[in-house]
Amino acid sequence: MASEAPAPRLRVESGGAVATRTPIPPVATAARARWRWVGFAAAAGLAAVAAIAQFRRDTVTGDVREYRTAVGQRDSVQLPDGSTVILAPDSRLVVAANFGVDTRDVTLDGAAYFDVRHDEGHPFTVHTSSADIRDIGTAFSVKTGGEGEVAVHVTHGIVALSARGDAATTAAPVELHAGDRGVLAKAAVTVSRGTVTAEDVAWTRGTLSYRDASLAEVRADLRRWYGLELRVADSALASRTLTASFRGDSAAQVVRVIALALGADAVQEGDTVVLQLQGTGATAPR
Structure with missing residues (x-):
């Protein structure tokens, strides 16, 4: 089997600051045709993934830098301060125009893993639609979900997790230490101390x-x-939780395992999957 060529490193320059990026091979894509699914390649590892690569779309407007990944495509970015970000598929990272001047602010829509170079004089903060995550010298992942849910897994150091907007005035930031998991949902933070393992950031x-x-x-x-x-x-399904792991699985197989684990029937049509309690006669969405 031919070896894969080294991934190119591109430079994005703006206002004297330089960011570099290294594409990571895609691990999943979804076909847009009805009832057709394209999943992970077989177990030869990431280097042998046979999906169509779509490099991240980078844009620079003035001193604002924006990085986007496609569905199924991870990518890595090295910020001007030396911090490293791994962007999950279908995610967007916006680096503030004044990054590194007084603060280091980035805005995330999607999911990412941050390995931050600590600088007490220039705090590093990740903003999402509903939360602020401030670095106190650390490495951590952030995953945004529906209805403003944000999950933070700390693998090193400390971060402070707080709600944005009106909720921020009524609740103090919650400190998360290495091994802690914090979930912000409906402006409230739930913390699990010392439960984070390598599996929590296995998506990287x-x-x-x-x-x-x-x-x-x-x-x-x-x-x-x-x-x-x-x-x-x-x-009745909405409050259930999932414990499972997927690597090298097709989309159809992932859906089957999720439905089985939740005690549900799954009906798939095009890009939509509907889960309904087993035996209740789920029908295809219209």
Whole structure:
């Protein structure tokens, strides 16, 4: 088997600051044709993935830099301060125009893993639609989901997780230390101390691993990795959680395992998957 050529490193320059990026081979794509699915390549590892590569779209407007990944395509970015970001599929990272001047602010829509170069004089903060995550010298992942849910897994150091908007005035930031998991949902933060393992950030290596994950998190991941839209037709399913791991699985197999684990029937049509309690007569979405 021919060896894969080294991934190119591109430079994006703006206002004297330089960011570099290294594409990561895609691990999943979703066909847009009805009832057709394209999943992971066989177990030869990331280097042998046979999906169509779509490099990240980078744009520069003034001093604002924006990085986007396609469905099924991860990518890495080295920021001007030396911090490294691994972007999950179908995610967007915006680097503020004044990055590194007084603060280091980035805005995330999707999911990413941050390995931050600590600088007390220039705090590093990740903004999402509903949360602010401030670095206190650390490495951590951030995954956004539906209804403003944000999950943070800290693998090194400390971060402070807080709600944005009106909720920020009524709740103090919550400190998360190495090994801690924090989930912000409906402006409240739930913390699990010392529970984070390598599996919680396995997506950076091409594996989707869940341990009592909410369906909001699963729904967001299916959209990013496979281009699928998950709908839950029964309210009794909405509160259930998923424990499972996927690597080298087709989209159809992932859907079957999710349905089995949740005690549900899955109906697939095009890019939409509907989950309904087993035996209740689920029908294809219209």
